[in-house]
Amino acid sequence: MSDKRVGIDDMVGELRPGMTVGFGGWGSRRKPMAAVRAIVRAGIGDLTVVSYGGPDVGLLCAAGLVRKVVFGFVTLDSIALDPHFRAARQSGRIEAMEVDEGMFYLGLLAAAQRVPFLPTRAGLGSDVLRVNPDLRTVVSPYGDGEELVAMPALELDAAFVHCNRADHHGNGQFLGPDPFFDELFLGAARRRFVTAEQVVAPGRLLDEGPIQTVLVHRLQTDAVAEVPGGAHFTSCPPDYGRDEAFQRAYAKAAADPDTWRAFAERYLQVEETEYRKAVSAGVPAS
């Protein structure tokens, strides 16, 4: 069996400008932030970002690497709105595809199942159809004749998800309460990247939790990287909670270009190991 272990920069090295990239997690919860930071370091831009949006979206927007965001919401949970994403939207710098959360789910599912669309009531009558003129409806071929939204497959060039644990072969384990939609992001993507707090030897995942927690299997994974703190500053239970002080500093960095520059210099223009050192040194008082 192949050993799929690589470094995070190897994963990001496969990305090209203009790609469509999906990120697992939800809001400011278990986001593959180390991957996001690696993308920022590499400066890969013109991206279409597909996400149940949190600071992954905001950070990439602030770094100027986003052409378009596909989203149903963007939130930091304990801070309702991400100021970096807001600034990008309000300045008209980025394109947007805004859909219902359930439509988003079906778009990933359609891509994972290799069908062009899946039907749903979600979106009917709403302005989601007005602002996305490419969205189409479909009439049921059965007797009911209902006209439903045909949510198109959200096909991804690459997807990143962050697990609590993974093994050398790319099986991935969620030890927290919610796996979110991570498996679907992997299913929808051409290249599938799993980062984990810890990568263990094959067979050892069951020392960590029951078989039902190993929701990502190796058919869904191309490469795996061990990145402790890989979800920081978002939450990654039971390994760690959200770093609220850091998140506040991140949000405040949207205040003006100088504040952002200082934040980026300290936390983004450095390797992941330096990032961890800067984080453990504490957020500077503002």
Place this chain on the structure above:
Amino acid sequence: MSEVTRAEVCAVACAEAFRGDGEILASPFGTIPSIGARLARLTFEPDLVLTDGEAALMANTPAVTADHGDLVREAWLPYRRVFDVVWSGRRHVMMMASQLDRFGNQNISCIGDWRMPKAQLIGVRGSPGNTANHTTSYWIPGHTPRAIVGAVDMVSGIGYDRAASAPAAARFHEVRRVITNLAVLDFDTPDHALRLRSVHPGVSVDEVVAATGCELVVPPDVPVSREPTADELELIREVLDPTGARQGELPE
């Protein structure tokens, strides 16, 4: 017991919105709706299903400020499976609204032109799917002409006119109740236009009309929203919100 507060009247009005729902998932957003849903479960709707706010259904009915350690979980409901419930229709969501119009269209997406909004808000979230699939109510703690408007900037949750334009959306559509800091509103009119159902104690009909930015149907006799019973008041004050979080959401 001290005088009943507006927040307590609102909590009871939120509870009343769930009356008759039986065994469905009640999904309240906000502190006062959460108190309301729990109050309904502890009194007249014992079969209501509630989440722990994370990824589980909650068997007990503790205070809205209870630590996670005080919650008793009865089943797993991660986000992905919430959609199974939404699409099955066995849910009544009580959402907030940055804007709400005369036919119950809700906006939580953005203010201004969607292409380059004046203010980006959270996004449409699950509002389009919720409103097309199951009962929806709204909680608007700041009833002003900027919140209840002639037309919303981005229809997220669909109202009656939009539902009527798409039969497959109308099939399971119901916007039942709008609870605000001033009044209870509904759509029980022939064309499902917004109607004043009751005013909270101490609020005049004129005040509500002045605070509403769209046409409002005002019946000849507008009742006063009911006050909590002694039992309900005790549940709110001693069990569900002993620290007074409700006053933080709706100061007197």
